[in-house]
Amino acid sequence: MDADVCISGGGPAGVMLGLLLARQGVEVVVVEKHADFFRDFRGDTVHPSTLNLIDALGLRSRFDAIPHDPLPRLDAVINGIRLHAIDLSSLPRPNDFLTLMPQWDLLALLAEAGAEHPSFRLRMGVEAAGVLHERGRVAGIRTTDGEDMRAALTVAADGRDSTVRRALGLTPRSYGVPIDVLWFRLPRPTEPLPDTLLWANENGLLVTIPRPGYLQCGLLIPKSGFARVQADGLEAFRRRITTITPRLAGPVTELASLDDVKLLSVQVDRLEHWWRPGALCIGDAAHAMSPVFGVGINYAIQDAVAAAQRVGPALRDRFARDHAVDRACAAVQRRRELPTAAMQRLQRGVHGAIATGALARVVDNPPTRGQRAALRSILPALLPLAARMIGYGFRPERIR
Missing domain, CATH: 3.50.50.60 (FAD/NAD(P)-binding domain)
Structure with missing residues (x-):
């Protein structure tokens, strides 16, 4: 052998x-x-479950010596309403955050x-x-x-x-997966922007992953819809980003060509x-x-x-x-x-x-009375459950 x-x-x-x-x-x-x-690589997130394994291997000091961006909280903006959607601070320390590392x-x-x-x-x-x-x-x-x-x-x-x-x-x-993702980079806005993972409204859904000096963006499109995006051209693509995320109206002008937009064919x-x-x-x-x-x-x-x-x-x-x-x-x-x-x-x-x-209809602007009540009572109760599910997944492994 x-x-x-x-x-x-x-x-x-x-x-x-x-x-x-x-x-x-x-x-x-x-x-x-x-x-x-x-x-x-498109996937650079290191979740608390993996950080726990890094600790168990005795590699934490080496890991921390590599530049990375801890993110304990991430917001979502739906129809202009900012929601504190992900909060990992409820997880046991020291790994009560996810981080972005190349x-x-x-x-x-x-x-x-x-x-x-x-x-x-x-x-x-x-x-x-x-x-x-x-x-x-x-x-x-x-x-x-x-x-x-x-x-x-x-x-x-x-x-x-x-x-x-x-x-x-x-x-x-x-x-079957009904969506694909278009990946591209944009500079961060000149005005400070809270760490925001998701922007959604009737015009579409945009993921913005904060990285050092820029945003890694993902526009969700219908499956096999990239050809239509290419046919519509760069200016139409820029307008679409701006209608979903007005705060990126300035940065999106830095996108020079659709050649800088890469298709990720989503499959499960x-x-x-x-x-x-x-x-x-x-x-x-x-x-x-x-x-x-x-x-x-x-x-x-x-x-x-x-x-x-x-x-x-x-x-x-x-x-x-x-x-x-x-x-x-x-x-x-x-x-x-x-x-x-x-x-x-x-x-x-x-x-x-x-x-x-349905995701873009989670909350109206302004929120209805029922939505306001849900944001005050139900969302805080769900945050710790969401933190465990995102941070650890189902049945996390431990090194013996």
Whole structure:
């Protein structure tokens, strides 16, 4: 064997799993098709559940040395009414906030921690082309360069378009999503603007993620509607942003071209079977998450923790290793399938509210008497529940 475990994909799930297995003395190799981590990721949120894991790994001082933006609260502006929609300060300290950190910095931190263990290998610029089979089991991967890497367990952590998953003959069930997202950057307004995640009215819905020096913006559009946006042109796009968020009337003039607007095709899917004898899928390879609540990275990392804590001990069974590994893979799916399905169901509910315009009708301007009463009584009661759901997800994992 070239390794006990071969992981295809150097994203959050793959690198975290490699680190956790190496801490147990497992021989692990992670292959990543890109030559470095420095790419424009759209998901940069690190939630309290992941911060708790960073603390458990003893990496907090290194994490805090990397520039990042803690956000304990985020507002939503609906029909001009500002709502304090997300407040994580009710969560246990010290991780009572989410933070924005470039994903390449988070991956570099985890990879450096993994490299401190002699059983951890990270091979950049190496891409899986398929899987190897031996005695009816998956026995490793074959790279695009024709190299064979044999392993007792092969892990697909190579994203929603996973090559390894396809080679395993696994096809996820896709859940219809009525929206896509157009991503672009705008400078921050010259006048101070409270940290605001969402702007919504009858003209549309805009996400604004505050980052150092600029706003990462996401305009929600109907599925496959980007061609219409391109046909309407840049000025129409600018007007649409301004009608949703008047405070961005100045910054949106800095958007020079629709070439600076990137399409994120939103999809939600999940495998019925996450494993085959000798192979396991985790992260986006097992379940593509919607951008709603920004939990994709954190759910991928939760998968990695669950896998490490079950696969590591199974690999030490020298008498029935293959059987123990397969049982561990089945246990990972049992552990992570329900919380994943619950979050996806919640995301799909939000998609429906967006598509029908119900989200933009949550509160009128001015609010009705009933809406005012709800904002005073119901919303404060829901905030702690929302904080736990967004901050931890369903069934957060802990490192033992």
